[in-house]
Every structure is written in C-alpha cells, then in structure tokens.
Amino acid sequence: MEGSALAARGLTRDFRGFRAVDGVDLDVAAGSVHALVGPNGAGKTTLFNLLTGFLAPTAGRIELQGHDITGLAPERVARLGMARSFQIASLFPQQTVRAHVELALQGATSLGWAFWRSDRLLRRFRERADELLERVGLAESAGEAAGSLAYGRKRALELAIALALDPKVLLLDEPTAGMGVEDVERTVELIAAVRDGRTVVLVEHNMSVVGRLADRVTVLQSGRVLAEGPYDQVRADERVVEAYLGS
Ligand code: ADP
Structure with missing residues (x-):
C-alpha cells in the first residue's frame, strides 16, 4: 500500500448473505485520477460507499494516506482528507449557491461553529466561497437560489461543496450521470481543472x-476486480470487452 493515497485490501461487503463486494484490492496512486468502472450491479456504488465510510465492510482494510480508516464514520474520514461529491438531494433549494459553500467551509473549520465567529472570519468564508464558485464556473450564480440551477450547474455546486473541505482525495460518484453532451464536456474540463x-x-x-480523465482504471465484475491498469490496456482486455457485452 506504500505510496498510495488510498488503498484497500480484501475489501468485502455482504448484504444478507449476498456478496456485493468480494475481496477487492485497490491502490490509488497519490495525485492520480483513478476510475472505477464495470457493468451494472458490479459493486461500484457499494465499493464507493465502503471507501468513504458510508458503509462498514464485512471484511478487509482501507488506508487513507497510510492511516487505517476501516470502519471510521464519514465525518472522521472527511476530516482526514477525503471528500465525496454530495448528492443533489442534499441541497437546500431556497438557500443561495454561495450560502451552500459558506456552510461547507464553516463545517470544515473547527472555528466555524465557535461562538466568537467574528465578522472577519465570516468575510473570509465569503471570499473563499466566491473563489471556489469562480473555479467551478458558478461565480455569476452565487446569489441565486440553489434550486433554480440547471442540472449540470447543480453538479458543479456539489463539486464546490466537496472542494470546500480542501480534500487530498476527492471521490466523485458518476459526475456526468444524466447529463447532455455539453454538460459532460464542461464537467470533464471542470474535473481536469480542479484536479490540481x-x-x-x-x-x-x-x-x-x-x-480522457483517468490515469488508471479498475474494472469490477460481480464484486471482484476483473482488470486494472491504464485505460488503453484495460479497454483492449478481452475479458473486459466480454463483461460489457454480457451486461
Ligand atoms: P453498481 O454500482 O456497480 O451498479 P452496486 O454496488 O449498486 O453495483 O450493487 C452491487 C450488487 O449488490 C447488486 O447486485 C445489488 O443488487 C446489491 N446491493 C447493493 N446494495 C444493496 C443493499 N443495500 N441490499 C441488498 N443488496 C444490495
């Protein structure tokens, strides 16, 4: 696991006797973009939830930058430097776009909830929120209600919220799901830009x-790792082609 920003060994999760994730080993190199792919039902979402602490593993171990995070709650995992993109369902439709990011920044800072929240601190949150909104292309929507944003822009807001934690490791669950071609393009550029x-x-x-984005790809099938490697290599792998054809 040495040198990995995020690693798993023998990661396993059962749902009432059904093994959704089955002995997965994963090594995500620091500074890389690593994609988890596989046909429907392969176990991608379950693995994602295990890595971020939203589900506890039945067996196995997870390390974040060398720290054992197995079984830690999502908040603890987030404090150790890993953030996941939020789900749109968790946005407050009436609140402004900026308020969402300010709130995330306050939550990320232990000072945020202190009773001496000074004007200066609040100003600092606002400036930082505007910087983050600028980075995801939402500067002009800062004062709008989050509920009024188009779908693709809501996803950009989720990204800004995740970035508020200044995470070392960022987990994105289907960032382009349900998007039209234009929003997909924008999202790819956005992820490349915030990668940094x-x-x-x-x-x-x-x-x-x-x-276009991933340095390495892990292909899952039936809860197991079917293939792992650079995109071109994995795409040319006959077992991978078959897994997709069969799905
Ligand atoms: P993917 O994201 O690759 O489509 P999932 O991780 O959602 O795959 O699901 C993997 C398998 O685990 C599927 O067969 C699914 O039905 C099953 N599964 C996922 N979550 C649960 C759950 N909470 N209870 C029972 N079975 C589940």
Missing part, C-alpha cells in the same frame, strides 16, 4: 470520460 495535484477517484459509466 489532488487524488481523484471516480465511478463513471461514460467510457469517453474515463478515457
């Missing part, structure tokens, strides 16, 4: 997105 030395793990169905 961070480690990124993404679950992604769109293979052209994977090909």
Whole structure:
C-alpha cells in the first residue's frame, strides 16, 4: 500500500448473505485520477460507499494516506482528507449557491461553529466561497437560489461543496450521470481543472470520460476486480470487452 493515497485490501461487503463486494484490492496512486468502472450491479456504488465510510465492510482494510480508516464514520474520514461529491438531494433549494459553500467551509473549520465567529472570519468564508464558485464556473450564480440551477450547474455546486473541505482525495460518484453532451464536456474540463495535484477517484459509466480523465482504471465484475491498469490496456482486455457485452 506504500505510496498510495488510498488503498484497500480484501475489501468485502455482504448484504444478507449476498456478496456485493468480494475481496477487492485497490491502490490509488497519490495525485492520480483513478476510475472505477464495470457493468451494472458490479459493486461500484457499494465499493464507493465502503471507501468513504458510508458503509462498514464485512471484511478487509482501507488506508487513507497510510492511516487505517476501516470502519471510521464519514465525518472522521472527511476530516482526514477525503471528500465525496454530495448528492443533489442534499441541497437546500431556497438557500443561495454561495450560502451552500459558506456552510461547507464553516463545517470544515473547527472555528466555524465557535461562538466568537467574528465578522472577519465570516468575510473570509465569503471570499473563499466566491473563489471556489469562480473555479467551478458558478461565480455569476452565487446569489441565486440553489434550486433554480440547471442540472449540470447543480453538479458543479456539489463539486464546490466537496472542494470546500480542501480534500487530498476527492471521490466523485458518476459526475456526468444524466447529463447532455455539453454538460459532460464542461464537467470533464471542470474535473481536469480542479484536479490540481489532488487524488481523484471516480465511478463513471461514460467510457469517453474515463478515457480522457483517468490515469488508471479498475474494472469490477460481480464484486471482484476483473482488470486494472491504464485505460488503453484495460479497454483492449478481452475479458473486459466480454463483461460489457454480457451486461
Ligand atoms: P453498481 O454500482 O456497480 O451498479 P452496486 O454496488 O449498486 O453495483 O450493487 C452491487 C450488487 O449488490 C447488486 O447486485 C445489488 O443488487 C446489491 N446491493 C447493493 N446494495 C444493496 C443493499 N443495500 N441490499 C441488498 N443488496 C444490495
């Protein structure tokens, strides 16, 4: 696991006797973009939830930058430097776009909830929120209600919220799901832009997105690792082609 930003060994999760993730080994190199792919039901979402602490493993071990994080709650994992993209369902439709990011920044800082939250501190949160919104292309929407954003822009807001934690490892669950071609393009550019030395793990169905963003790809099938390697190598692997044809 040495040198890995995120690693798993023998990671396993059962649901009432059904093994959704089955002895997965994973090594995500620091600073790389690593994609998790596989046909429907392969175990990608379950693996994602295990890595971020939203599900406890039945067996196995997870390390974040050399720290054993197996079984830790999501908040603890987040504090150790790993953030996941939020789900749209968790946005407050009436709140402004900026308020969402300010709130995330306050939550990420232990000072955020202190009773001496000074004007200066609040100003600092606002400036930082505006910087993050600028980075994800939402500067002009800062004062709008989050509920009024178009779908692709909501996903950009989720990314800004995740970035508020300044995570070393960023996990993105199907960042382009349900998007039209234009939003997919924008999202690919956005992820490439916010990457900036961070480690990124993404679950992604769109293979052209994977090909453009990922340094390495892990292919899952029936809860197991079917193949792992650079995109071109994995794409040419006959077992991978078959797994997709059969799905
Ligand atoms: P993917 O994201 O690759 O489509 P999932 O991780 O969602 O795959 O699911 C993997 C398998 O585990 C599927 O067969 C699914 O039905 C099963 N599964 C996932 N979550 C649960 C759950 N909470 N209870 C029972 N079975 C589950």
